[in-house]
Amino acid sequence: MGIHKPLHPGLIVKETLINATGLTVTEAAAQLGVARPTLSRLLNGHASISPEMALRLSKFLQTSIEMWMNLQSEYDLGCIQQKSHLIKIKPLQVQKNTY
Numbered sequence: 001m002g003i004h005k006p007l008h009p010g011l012i013v014k015e016t017l018i019n020a021t022g023l024t025v026t027e028a029a030a031q032l033g034v035a036r037p038t039l040s041r042l043l044n045g046h047a048s049i050s051p052e053m054a055l056r057l058s059k060f061l062q063t064s065i066e067m068w069m070n071l072q073s074e075y076d077l078g079c080i081q082q083k084s085h086l087i088k089i090k091p092l093q094v095q096k097n098t099y
Helices: 009-019 025-032 036-043 051-061 065-082
Strands: none
Touching (some): 009 051, 051 065
16 A cells, blocks of 8 residues: 555635635635735645644634644655665664663
């Protein structure tokens, strides 16, 4: 079974905030109290969901902050797991004292 590329949480925000509501990016940004480019970067997968953005989304969409932060965390972990073979670290070898 191959490792799939994780779904960027911005796509979920886009589906929930734009596609489901009919708001434009400009309107949604205004409702969230952020600049249009800030929201656009998130929706296009070029920015992460910050704790502040998670709070804004949770208040506007009546969801939990944790939901948005968990989506970001799962994405970040999925991305680093795909690169884990590139990080070469020798495990710590604890030596026992012989007294």
